[in-house]
Amino acid sequence: MQSPMHSDSTFFSRQGWLSFVVLAAILLLVLPAAFDIFRLNLIGKYLTYAFVALGLVLCWGMGGILSLGQGIFFGLGGYCMAMFLKLEASTPEATKIQSTPGIPDFMDWNQLTELPVWWQPFHSFGFTLVAIIAVPALFAFVIGAAMFKRRVGGVYFAIITQAVAAIMTILIIGQQGYTGGVNGITDLRTLLGWDIRTDDAKLILYFVCAALLLGCVLLAQAINISKFGRLLVAMRDREDRVRFSGYDVSNFKIFIFCLAAAFSAIGGAMFTLQVGFMSPSFVGIVPSIEMVIFCAVGGRLSLFGAVYGALIVNAAKTSFSESFPELWLFAMGGLFIAVVMAFPNGLAGLYREHAEPWLRRLLKRSVARPAVAAAANTAN
Amino acid sequence: MHVSDTEQKDFLLAVEGLTVSFDGFKAVNDLSLYVDENEIRVIIGPNGAGKTTVLDLICGRTRPTDGSIRFSGQELTGMREHEIVHAGVGRKFQNPSIYEDLTVFENLELSFPRGRNVFGALFFRRDAEVRDRVEEVAELIFLKDHLDTEAAILSHGQKQWLEIGMLLIQSPKLLMLDEPVAGMSVGERIKTAELLNTIIRNQSVIVIEHDMKFVEDIAHRVTVLHQGKVLSEGSMERVKHDPKVIEVYLGH
Numbered sequence: 001m002q003s004p005m006h007s008d009s010t011f012f013s014r015q016g017w018l019s020f021v022v023l024a025a026i027l028l029l030v031l032p033a034a035f036d037i038f039r040l041n042l043i044g045k046y047l048t049y050a051f052v053a054l055g056l057v058l059c060w061g062m063g064g065i066l067s068l069g070q071g072i073f074f075g076l077g078g079y080c081m082a083m084f085l086k087l088e089a090s091t092p093e094a095t096k097i098q099s100t101p102g103i104p105d106f107m108d109w110n111q112l113t114e115l116p117v118w119w120q121p122f123h124s125f126g127f128t129l130v131a132i133i134a135v136p137a138l139f140a141f142v143i144g145a146a147m148f149k150r151r152v153g154g155v156y157f158a159i160i161t162q163a164v165a166a167i168m169t170i171l172i173i174g175q176q177g178y179t180g181g182v183n184g185i186t187d188l189r190t191l192l193g194w195d196i197r198t199d200d201a202k203l204i205l206y207f208v209c210a211a212l213l214l215g216c217v218l219l220a221q222a223i224n225i226s227k228f229g230r231l232l233v234a235m236r237d238r239e240d241r242v243r244f245s246g247y248d249v250s251n252f253k254i255f256i257f258c259l260a261a262a263f264s265a266i267g268g269a270m271f272t273l274q275v276g277f278m279s280p281s282f283v284g285i286v287p288s289i290e291m292v293i294f295c296a297v298g299g300r301l302s303l304f305g306a307v308y309g310a311l312i313v314n315a316a317k318t319s320f321s322e323s324f325p326e327l328w329l330f331a332m333g334g335l336f337i338a339v340v341m342a343f344p345n346g347l348a349g350l351y352r353e354h355a356e357p358w359l360r361r362l363l364k365r366s367v368a369r370p371a372v373a374a375a376a377n378t379a380n
Numbered sequence: 381m382h383v384s385d386t387e388q389k390d391f392l393l394a395v396e397g398l399t400v401s402f403d404g405f406k407a408v409n410d411l412s413l414y415v416d417e418n419e420i421r422v423i424i425g426p427n428g429a430g431k432t433t434v435l436d437l438i439c440g441r442t443r444p445t446d447g448s449i450r451f452s453g454q455e456l457t458g459m460r461e462h463e464i465v466h467a468g469v470g471r472k473f474q475n476p477s478i479y480e481d482l483t484v485f486e487n488l489e490l491s492f493p494r495g496r497n498v499f500g501a502l503f504f505r506r507d508a509e510v511r512d513r514v515e516e517v518a519e520l521i522f523l524k525d526h527l528d529t530e531a532a533i534l535s536h537g538q539k540q541w542l543e544i545g546m547l548l549i550q551s552p553k554l555l556m557l558d559e560p561v562a563g564m565s566v567g568e569r570i571k572t573a574e575l576l577n578t579i580i581r582n583q584s585v586i587v588i589e590h591d592m593k594f595v596e597d598i599a600h601r602v603t604v605l606h607q608g609k610v611l612s613e614g615s616m617e618r619v620k621h622d623p624k625v626i627e628v629y630l631g632h
Contacts (some may be wrong), residue, residue, distance in 0.1 A: 234479040
């Protein structure tokens with residue numbers, strides 16, 4: 001934090017670059033080397049939640065805006081991608097046994113005889129890519145403008161995002177002719193003719209996901225070190241002071257909420273690609289709260305913490321629910337309570353308080369005795 | 381008494397017939413107040429007289445029920461808070477309201493009047509102009525050696541100065557300070573009085589204060605509020621000897 005010259009803050013501190021390189025190495029080298037494609041695909045799925053957690057660090061950790069409805073945006077991004085893939089999978093040849101060939105199977109089952117107008121643009125991949133970001137961001141803008149301009153914040157905002165998530169789920173399930181209902185949009189096969197179900201495709205998609213995530217980390221960091229980042233912190237602590245320093249606070253909140261929505265949506269789209277379907281079970285109240293827990297466990301003030309939090313909690317969820325499926329929700333609740341009570345800054349906070357001083361001592365010693373340096377590096 | 385010269389003169393701030401009622405209770409009742417350029421006006425009055433509410437009304441935090449607030453030719457009622465700031469009104473709160481997690485430098489920088497919209501803030505550069513201005517203001521508020529200090533660990537008096545500095549860096553035409561010397565040592569009070577006297581070379585100041593010694597040191601004119609109305613107005617000397625004022629306020 002010390003910058004005696006008062007030059008623009010450097011992008012990352014040396015510590016920050018180190019963390020970034022370590023994260024990149026873990027995601028791009030260690031994990032792909034250590035796990036088979038089935039596990040790696042699972043990890044890729046966990047990483048899609050890290051996008052949401054990253055958005056929450058900016059929105060909630062920095063800006064103090066707790067959204068309990070990030071599943072909405074994750075889902076919207078995922079559905080946009082799923083709609084494109086579904087249309088590609090529903091060629092007239094592939095669907096010739098339907099009473100109306102050429103439309104998605106669930107539409108046919110629900111007696112629809114033609115593709116709804118708002119599905120039409122999703123034939124275009126370019127449009128889909130834009131929509132993945134634009135639709136959730138626009139929706140976040142509408143919610144944000146309606147709430148923040150009226151100075152709705154804190155708990156009330158959190159409750160309203162919950163309500164919107166609930167409405168969204170009900171809407172998707174209720175309109176099954178248009179959305180695939182409770183099953184979601186399934187049986188997705190190819191992306192521009194490239195089969196996404198093969199092991200090779202899964203490996204490539206994992207790397208795409210990891211690279212996008214690292215890109216988002218950099219973007220989030222760019223915002224963190226800008227004046228916008230400092231304003232977020234200032235707004236969180238002293239909203240009135242910011243307002244009476246000549247800022248229209250609501251615009252800043254709307255922007256960061258939209259950005260968090262866009263991050264979530266990228267995660268959602270990558271989820272659809274890697275898992276091969278999208279359903280309302282990733283949109284509603286429970287998944288939205290889970291996403292907040294990933295962020296809280298990792299550390300809501302740390303971009304890196306959020307990524308690790310999403311990875312660790314999801315890995316724990318998988319292994320736990322494989323052996324004790326009925327206990328997982330209790331464990332999750334317990335974990336959240338533990339975080340709030342015992343370590344409010346999450347794993348990142350624990351790392352900063354305990355591991356970092358120890359590491360620093362270790363590094364210092366290794367500078368003094370170069371022989372130890374190699375050992376310390378491998379330990380990292 | 382002063383009404384006769386209101387028509388001829390251009391006041392920096394002209395508050396007329398200002399009224400606000402909360403569920404029928406009139407916290408400010410038909411209040412009129414005129415502030416000149418380069419004037420230090422002190423508002424005093426017993427608790428609940430409506431002093432802070434008057435500042436809230438001027439800076440847009442509270443909406444008036446009735447009346448007008450004209451500030452250098454602009455009507456402020458109905459403008460949004462940040463627009464009032466842009467018009468040139470700065471407000472300091474009763475409890476020091478600073479960004480505790482940021483350094484003194486960052487606190488002042490955030491108050492620098494540039495890059496005040498979303499994209500302006502994203503692409504804001506900390507250039508020489510910003511640095512020079514921050515250092516200039518930091519010197520004025522006696523915090524030049526604390527630029528890298530986290531604001532949370534400043535003393536109470538330094539926090540008060542920092543918030544005053546956060547207003548100064550905006551170069552407002554009018555500063556409104558709610559109890560700026562509360563919790564300050566005697567030495568700090570004297571320095572604050574000097575600071576205010578430096579400021580008014582090109583700015584006007586409205587101060588709410590309880591400390592009578594401090595009021596005597598700085599006030600050009602004093603307005604005494606009581607139950608949302610102006611009870612008395614004039615020089616400290618005049619106000620001090622006003623029997624109405626003695627009765628409700630100074631007497632005990």
